Amino acid sequence: MSRTTQSATATSLATNSIFRIPPYYYLHVLDQNSNVTRVEVGPMTFIRQDNEKVIVGPEKMIVVPPRNYCIIENPVVRNKEGKPVMDKHGQAKLRHADQEIRLTQDPFPLYPGEVLKQVVTQLKVVQANTALRLRAVLDFDDDTGKKVAGDEWLFEGPGTYIPKKEVVVEETIRATVIKPNQAIKLRARKETTDRDGTVRVTGEEWLVKKVGAYLPGAYEEVVDTVDTYVLTDKVALSLRATRTFTDKNGVTRRTGEEWLVKMEDTEAHIPDVYEEVVGVVKITTLTNRQYCVIMDPAGADGKPQLGQKKLVKGEKSFFLLPGESLEKGIQNVYVLGEDEGLILKASEAFKDTDANVDRQPGDRWMSRGPIEYVPPVEVEVVTRRKALPLDENEGIYVRDVKTGKVRAISGATYMLTQDEELFSKELPPAVDDLLAESKDPLADRSDRSKPAATGAKRDKTKLVTFRVPHNAAVQIYDYKQKKARVIFGPELVMLDPDEQFTQLSLSGGKPKKPNVIKSLVLLLGPDFCTDIITIETSDHARLQLQLSYNWHFELNKDDEKEGPKIFSVPDFVGDACKAIASRIRGAVAGVQFDDFHKNSAKIIRASVFGLDEKGKVKGRFFFPANNLVVTSIDIQSVEPVDQRTRDALQKSVQLAIEITTNSQEAAARHEAERLEQKAKGALERQKIMDEAEAEKSRKDLLELQASSSAVESTGQAKAEALSRAEAARIEGEAAVEQARLKSQAAKIEAESELERLTAARTAELKYLGEQNELEITKAKELSSIETNKFKNMVDSIGAETLASIATAGPDMQVKLLEALGLQSTLITDGNSPINLFNTAHGLLGSIEAAPIKSE
Secondary structure (H helix, E strand, O other): OOHHHHHHHHHHHHHOOEEEEOOOEEEEEEEOOOOEEEEEEOOEEEEOOOOEEEEEEEEEOEEEOOOEEEEEEOOEOEOOOOOEOEOOOOOEOEOOOOEEEEOOEEEEOOOOOOEEEEEEEEOEEEOOOEEEEEEEOOOEEEOOEEEOOOOEEEEEOOEEEOOOOOEEEEEEEEOEEEOOOEEEEEEEOOOEEOOOOOEEOOOOEEEEOOOEEEOOOOOEEEEEEEEOEEOEOOEEEEEEEOOOEEOOOOOEEOOOOEEEEOOOOOOEEOOOOOEEEEEEEEOEEEOOOEEEEEEOOEOOOOOEOOOOEEEEEOOEEEOOOOOOEEOOOOEEOEEEOOOEEEEEEEOOOEEEOOOOEEEOOOOEEEEEOOEEEOOOOOEEEEEEEEOEOOOOOOEEEEEEOOOOOEEEEEOOOEOOOOOEEEOOOOOOHHHHHHHHOOOOOOOOOOOOOOOOOOOOOOOOOEOOEEEEOOOEEEEEEEOOOOEEEEEEOOEEEEOOOOEEEOOEEEEEOOOOEEEEEEEOOEEOOOEEEEEEEEEEOOOOOEEEEEEEEEEEEOOOOOOOOOOHHHHOOOOHHHHHHHHHHHHHHHHHOOOOHHHHHHOHHHHHHHHHHOEOOOOOEOOOEEEOOOOEEEEEEEEEEEEEOOHHHHHHHHHHHHHHHHHHHHHHHHHHHHHHHHHHHHHHHHHHHHHHHHHHHHHHHHHHHHHHHHHHHHHHHHOHHHHHHHHHHHHHHHHHHHHHHHHHHHHHHHHHHHHHHHHHHHHHHHHHHHHHHHHHHHHHHHHHHHHHHHHHHHHHHHHHHOHHHHHHHHOHHHHHHHHHHHHHOOOOOOOOOOOOOOOHHHHHHHHHHHHHHHHHHHO
């Protein structure tokens, strides 16, 4: 209600004089003269006097239904009859600072000074397995006796709790359900007696294992719910005492003591309040091929023997007692074959019964197979050895750990002893890289590319082997004996522990650069190398030459002194190329460019090989330091270094080409003129011969004319006769010659036509023959295919099937006739006449032919 409403109500109460009070309502009226407040209860009509003032009301009386209650603070004092007691002023007496709990009753008003501290509230119903923990705030007496302020007790259900002013409800407690194989741990908050009648002191803890609902007492509190540990033949429980106590078996346990609870003791165990579960211990099972070593084993009194060890062999199952542990877990028995062994070491002095030897601490020995070995607790297995099968080309490095001596073993199956170990032979990284390369020193000698890293590293304990190719040599130096040996290929090199390869670092490239070629192999040749050098002539023309040298080593492989000699020059390629280039530069320095250009090959060879007594160029250049021989020089190219010299040389070459071209043109022109003169002479000679023939013919003509004149002189008739005769003779000879020429021409034409026809007929016959052969081949192949096809069909169908197919029709007809009972039948359409005579004759003929055939 707001202040405005309250002020309005107060004004209304002060101004109204008549108050109609309904039933079960009441007013508080203040007499301002005597300053006493009284209660007016309805139903009634109250007329307010001038000296009176209505303070409260009309207000509804307080109604407490069944199973409800309310709390009145400063209640009115009542007499034995239950009526309010008034003081001498007519004011109702109150029990100040007191409370009164009122249950179900008739509606009642609140007297002046009474306060409704707690409204009407339903009584609390306590269910089964539930209780209210009550605490007394005032001393009072009840049915159970006298209660002192501070006492606590339980109101257990089922029931309805009726509150009292001297008691307060602390909390509602619910029963804890204890399942099978379960317990609850309780703690006493103060001295009390539990439900079994046992006196408990403050802080004491105990277990309740009875199955069902348990309601803790007023001074009991539930600490924890404890589950049962189910034990089997494979599981045990490790416990530790948190304080000295006596367990359920009557054994006194000291603080910190540990013990095992097994299935033999109990199938299910609930840890006591003073028992701490260390853990669940699983059974340790050993087969007949296993063993274990127990550290700090428990003695006869159950206490661990610190520092002791115990060997347990299978077949066995056991639990590790508290404080015990396995040294290396469960271990398998060492089963050694014929090629295996164990390196053993004594950790303390003991008597070796297997070898009947007294072992001292630190002794090492080997136990060889075939055996089954279980090491005693005084023996430590250092390592397991296996024999290494080694071929003739395989080996290992072995070092004696006592003397430090290293030796190589190959070609036999070997097992390291207790005083030996594998030795790692270190090689320079460059040598390792060369050994790891898969290049052939001879076939891949011109390949300068680096191989990709394979990731596989050399086993340093294995014998270092290297295959020396044919016509090559490898030098190996023994640093212990300070002696070198040279091995010529083809051969397999195996390094001793103190030996190292001699690495070659040769010049390579064009022009030659040092340390380009890395190799372990020295090729003996014949081989070649190419170099580019720069020379300068006497007229200061700089030229660049590309030369190729053929070389080889001359040595006697049977002579041990000549072998190391070829390795005496570390870089024989660079040394030889420098020596040859020096000689060539010295020789060319005194020669003009034109002379060198014309005689370059002779000058270079003479400068390198030298001249003999006859002035001829020698055939070889020998290096005595390492027996290297250069046999020939090939001048591959000559190029000027200077641009002007190059231009001049190009012009000179062009001029030489022009001169050669001009000389060839002049020679051709001269030859043409010679041929022309020869043709003209032949023509003139022919003309002279023709003129001589003409003169001869003219002479004959003149003779004929003379003869003709003689004839004319002798007589015209004779002349005419002779002339006719001569004319006839000449015509006849001309006709004969003409006929001969025509016949010759016809013969030539006929022969040429015959040759042409013969060639054409031959070609046609050849074409037809080949075509016929192709047709024949085709026909043969087709017939073969058809034959095979038919044969395959016949084979697939079968002879019996074909016979059945062939006789199927007649057989069916015969069967039909037999089924109809007919011996023969004739079927016709009625239109075609049938010659029965021929039919009969045919039947008779077949009958007659049958005996003849049978005869």
